[in-house]
Amino acid sequence: MGLEERLCSVGDVEPGSARRFDLGKRRIAVVRLGDDWYAVGDRCTHQDVSLAEGEVHADSLQIECWKHGSCFSLTDGAPHSLPATKPVEVYDLRVDGDDVYVVLP
Numbered sequence: 001m002g003l004e005e006r007l008c009s010v011g012d013v014e015p016g017s018a019r020r021f022d023l024g025k026r027r028i029a030v031v032r033l034g035d036d037w038y039a040v041g042d043r044c045t046h047q048d049v050s051l052a053e054g055e056v057h058a059d060s061l062q063i064e065c066w067k068h069g070s071c072f073s074l075t076d077g078a079p080h081s082l083p084a085t086k087p088v089e090v091y092d093l094r095v096d097g098d099d100v101y102v103v104l105p
C-alpha cells in the first residue's frame with residue numbers, strides 16, 4: 001500500500017475534462033468522467049508534453065496527446081496508438097466527500 005496524498009477538491013476538475021496536478025516532481029493528469037475519476041502520469045512517454053492538455057475520449061476511456069495523437073488508456077496507461085510505445089503510470093484515486101486523494105507507489 002502506497003502513500004495517500006490529497007490532490008484536489010472535487011470541484012477542481014470539470015466533468016468530462018482533465019487537469020494536471022503536481023505533487024513534488026510527480027505530474028499527474030486527473031480525469032473526471034461523471035462520477036468516475038482516473039489518474040495517469042501527465043507526461044507523454046513520447047515527448048515531454050502534458051497529457052492533461054489533450055482530449056479525453058470518454059467512450060474508449062483514453063486520453064489523447066495533443067502533439068502527435070497517441071492515445072493512452074485511463075485504466076492501464078497503455079498507449080493504443082503510435083508514436084508513443086511505453087505506458088504512462090496509473091494511480092489509484094479515492095474520493096472522500098469533497099476531497100480527492102491519490103495513492104502514490
Ligand code: FES
Pocket residue numbers: 044045046047048049065066067068069070082083084
Ligand atoms: S509528444 Fe505525445 S505523442 Fe508525441
